[in-house]
Every structure is written in C-alpha cells, then in structure tokens.
Amino acid sequence: MSANHRHPALLSTDPELASFVTAEETLQAETLRLIPSENYVSAAVLEASGTVLQNKYSEGYPGRRYYEGQQNIDRVEALAVERAKGLFGVDHANVQPYSGSPANLAVYLAFAKPGDTVMGMALPMGGHLTHGWGVSATGSWFRGVQYGVRADDGRIDYDEVRDLALKERPKILFCGGTALPRTIDFEAFASIAAEAGSILVADVAHIAGLIAGGAHPSPADHVDVISTTTHKTLRGPRGAMLMCREEHAKAIDKAVFPGLQGGPHNQTTAGIAVALHEAAQPSFTAYAHAVVANAKALAQALLGRGFDLVSGGTDNHLILMDLTSRGVPGKVAAKALDRAGIVVNYNTVPFDPRKPFDPSGIRIGTPSLTSRGLTAAHMPVVADWISRAVDAAAASDEAALTVIRSEVTTLMSAHPAPGLPLS
Numbered sequence: 001m002s003a004n005h006r007h008p009a010l011l012s013t014d015p016e017l018a019s020f021v022t023a024e025e026t027l028q029a030e031t032l033r034l035i036p037s038e039n040y041v042s043a044a045v046l047e048a049s050g051t052v053l054q055n056k057y058s059e060g061y062p063g064r065r066y067y068e069g070q071q072n073i074d075r076v077e078a079l080a081v082e083r084a085k086g087l088f089g090v091d092h093a094n095v096q097p098y099s100g101s102p103a104n105l106a107v108y109l110a111f112a113k114p115g116d117t118v119m120g121m122a123l124p125m126g127g128h129l130t131h132g133w134g135v136s137a138t139g140s141w142f143r144g145v146q147y148g149v150r151a152d153d154g155r156i157d158y159d160e161v162r163d164l165a166l167k168e169r170p171k172i173l174f175c176g177g178t179a180l181p182r183t184i185d186f187e188a189f190a191s192i193a194a195e196a197g198s199i200l201v202a203d204v205a206h207i208a209g210l211i212a213g214g215a216h217p218s219p220a221d222h223v224d225v226i227s228t229t230t231h232k233t234l235r236g237p238r239g240a241m242l243m244c245r246e247e248h249a250k251a252i253d254k255a256v257f258p259g260l261q262g263g264p265h266n267q268t269t270a271g272i273a274v275a276l277h278e279a280a281q282p283s284f285t286a287y288a289h290a291v292v293a294n295a296k297a298l299a300q301a302l303l304g305r306g307f308d309l310v311s312g313g314t315d316n317h318l319i320l321m322d323l324t325s326r327g328v329p330g331k332v333a334a335k336a337l338d339r340a341g342i343v344v345n346y347n348t349v350p351f352d353p354r355k356p357f358d359p360s361g362i363r364i365g366t367p368s369l370t371s372r373g374l375t376a377a378h379m380p381v382v383a384d385w386i387s388r389a390v391d392a393a394a395a396s397d398e399a400a401l402t403v404i405r406s407e408v409t410t411l412m413s414a415h416p417a418p419g420l421p422l423s
C-alpha cells in the first residue's frame with residue numbers, strides 16, 4: 001500500500017494527516033461538486049504548486065527584489081505576468097495577491113482613504129463581502145453604499161446604479177459578485193463610473209475562466225482595474241491577480257507590496273503560470289463554452305422540474321435556486337444534497353425573508369462537473385437528482401438520499417477528475 005501511495009513521504013512522516021488528504025481525494029472523486037467557486041486543478045498545476053519554490057523569499061518584483069538568489073524565481077513570476085497580460089489583454093498584471101479578498105483590499109489601499117465612500121453590490125443580492133459590506137473591513141474602514149438587483153427579474157437595474165453613483169460619488173465602484181447568474185455589462189458600468197468620477201473595478205473572480213475562454217465579455221477595455229481569484233473557473237491554484245492599465249500599475253504594485261503583503265507565495269505563482277498557459281489553449285476555450293452550455297442545460301432541466309431560479313436562468317456558470325416554493329430551507333436542502341453526494345452551498349436569494357445563516361436558496365454551478373467531462377446530455381440526470389434530493393429532504397427520506405448517492409458515485413467513477421488518482 002505505502003509503495004504506491006500518492007504521498008509516500010507524507011504517509012511515512014504523518015500518517016494521520018495523510019489519511020485526511022487521501023479521504024479528501026476520495027470525496028472529491030466520488031461526489032458531484034456543484035459549488036460554483038470550486039474546480040479541479042490539473043495534475044500539472046498541482047505539481048507546480050507543491051515545489052521547492054515554496055522555500056524562497058522574494059519580497060519585491062522581478063528585477064527589483066529585497067533578497068538575493070532570485071535567478072529562477074524572477075523567471076517564474078515574469079512568466080506568470082506575461083501570460084496574464086496576454087490572456088486578458090491588459091497592460092499590467094500583479095500575480096502576488098494571496099487571495100481574492102487581499103487583492104481587493106489592495107485596490108482600496110491604492111485608490112481610497114479610510115472613511116471614503118465606496119460602492120458595490122450588496123452581499124445578499126449577490127455581491128462579495130469585500131465590496132464594502134458591513135461585516136468586512138472594507139465596510140467598516142470605508143463608507144460602503146450598496147446596490148442590488150430588481151425584485152421582479154433579479155437583474156441589475158443600471159439606472160438605479162447610476163442614480164446612486166451620481167448621488168454618492170464613490171471613490172471606487174465595484175462590479176461583479178459571487179452569486180450573479182447573468183452577464184455583467186462592463187460598458188454600462190464604465191459610463192456610470194466616468195460620470196461619477198469613480199475608479200471602476202471589475203471583480204471577475206467567478207468568471208475569469210469564462211472571460212479567458214471567450215464565454216463572457218471581457219472588461220479589459222472598460223475598467224480601471226480587474227481583480228480576480230485564480231482558483232475558480234480559471235482552474236489555477238488558490239491565489240489572485242490584479243490587472244490594470246499602465247497608468248495604475250505603480251499604485252497597484254505598491255499597494256500589494258509593500259502596502260499589504262510581504263513575500264509572495266512563489267509556489268502559487270508557479271501554479272498560476274501553468275494555469276494561465278492551460279487557459280490559453282484551444283481546449284480551454286472549449287471548456288469555458290461547455291461550462292456555460294452545461295449551466296444553461298441544467299437551468300432548463302431544473303425549470304422543467306418546477307424549480308424557481310433567480311433571474312429565471314443563467315448566462316454563465318452559476319445558478320441561484322430559490323427553494324421557497326418547494327417548502328425546504330436552503331440549508332436543509334444543502335445538507336440533504338451533501339448526504340446524497342451532491343455538494344452545493346446554501347445561499348441567500350435577493351430580498352430573502354430568511355436569515356443569511358438559514359436562507360431560502362442554494363447556489364450551484366457547472367465548472368467542476370465540466371472539468372470531468374460531463375456534457376449537456378447529463379444535465380437532466382443531475383436535475384433529477386437535485387429534485388429527488390430536495391423532495392427527500394422535505395419528506396425526511398434518508399433511504400432516498402442513499403439511493404441517489406450510489407447513482408452519483410457510479411456516474412462520477414466513469415468520469416475521472418483532473419489531478420485526482422483513479423479510483
């Protein structure tokens with residue numbers, strides 16, 4: 001067993017921890033992962049992220065570091081930067097932010113002072129914590145004003161955003177979010193930001209892979225700064241990037257280092273470089289379009305089974321389901337689905353009458369299942385499982401969940417995941 005264990009050194013040094021990793025590999029292999037912010041990185045990204053680049057300190061930027069011995073690290077980071085610039089069509093890229101939240105904090109540091117007004121989408125409407133929401137530092141150190149979506153169709157009302165922006169004149173205006181099933185109109189935001197005199201930030205954490213693959217319009221020509229994580233649809237390691245026009249390059253770089261961070265995580269930078277290389281291949285363009293095709297097919301199949309979807313469907317990788325009409329709270333449904341081998345997260349829906357920790361909806365998405373080669377033809381099966389599991393949750397029918405779990409395991413074992421051992 002230990003000879004062909006995937007992590008022989010880990011197994012011999014720390015068998016307890018090794019057993020957790022192995023169990024997680026099994027869980028990721030056997031389950032249908034529908035959390036829209038998750039994915040499977042390739043074996044190559046996994047390898048790059050676990051190298052001795054880990055051992056190196058390199059505060060600064062390529063060619064201007066505060067530590068010696070950067071011959072190789074500089075090449076790694078410069079390669080990641082060049083690939084990011086090429087893939088997203090931007091003048092400047094900073095690949096050092098530790099994750100999406102610190103990347104956004106760097107944007108505040110670059111362009112605002114504590115107490116300044118900033119504007120973003122409200123968290124319960126689909127925005128991100130770091131867009132000025134109260135419990136986040138970005139909402140307590142800055143004055144966050146928030147826009148939402150229309151009650152009748154679940155979409156952004158650009159006239160309302162404009163009115164609010166002209167009234168509040170935010171220093172920074174964020175577009176993008178974590179639970180937005182519809183295309184973001186970057187041009188509309190750009191004209192609002194220009195009128196209001198705001199720095200416009202497109203936070204494309206969720207949709208970066210779709211943009212790279214041409215399955216969502218690019219913000220590159222319309223915004224001041226693009227902020228993104230690297231680990232969602234982009235299918236890289238956990239990390240983030242900030243991209244901008246030349247005029248903002250200095251401010252962004254200074255904010256990331258030395259403003260907020262010390263040494264960059266070079267092993268992550270290497271993984272990002274590999275992921276960007278993969279995302280530039282024609283197969284990734286096909287992947288991005290397949291993610292969207294799968295999400296649309298899944299939305300159609302769910303509507304056909306009587307589910308209510310926020311905004312009535314999806315344009316991207318993400319579907320927000322309102323379970324009110326099924327009589328099951330989101331958390332109860334999410335936990336039942338988990339027992340059935342289908343991993344989702346419970347989520348607020350716009351104008352949710354329930355509390356954030358016990359909301360009305362669940363949020364699902366297709367990046368992970370598409371990475372395993374599932375196609376639109378599988379989506380009716382997936383919708384059936386979800387429907388049966390939600391009904392089973394309502395009826396407290398554990399046996400039904402067990403049956404679904406075995407069906408899920410059978411299908412997933414026929415579709416091995418990138419980066420995981422074959423079971």
Ligand SMILES: *Cc1c(COP(=O)(O)O)cnc(C)c1O
Nearest residue numbers: 099100101128177178203205206
């Ligand atoms: C995921 C996400 C982030 C934060 O990323 P972390 O890496 O979890 O800090 C920021 N903004 C948006 C829109 C996101 O979806």
